Amino acid sequence: MATGTDQVVGLGLVAVSLIIFLYYTAWVILLPFIDSQHVIHKYFLPRAYAVAIPLAAGLLLLLFVGVFITYVMLKNQKGTKKAQ
Known part of the structure; x- marks a missing residue:
């Protein structure tokens, strides 16, 4: 059975993975459809x-x-x- 610390660490890893997945998805799939002069492009790498x-x-x-x-x-x- 997982302890409270294990559950918190697991939740943290899932949250970080979800944030990375959403960032990468927006970067690769959504960003090409947004005008290159839009301000949102400054938050993403080339x-x-x-x-x-x-x-x-x-x-x-x-x-x-x-x-x-x-x-x-x-x-x-x-x-x-x-x-x-």
Whole structure:
């Protein structure tokens, strides 16, 4: 059963994820239909970053997953050698 702290942290993560999703959706889907001189454009990065940021985040995620898997495999391999 989740404690109160776990629930607050989970709610915070969901809220941050929702804010990022809404911002990115407005940036990529809605902003191209708004006049480029409109004041709302100053709150968003240039559209080139709409591809670069998720690409960089995905590559970093793959890097961290690869490093974690390598670490676990090497740790298990060392543990197997000690058991013999």
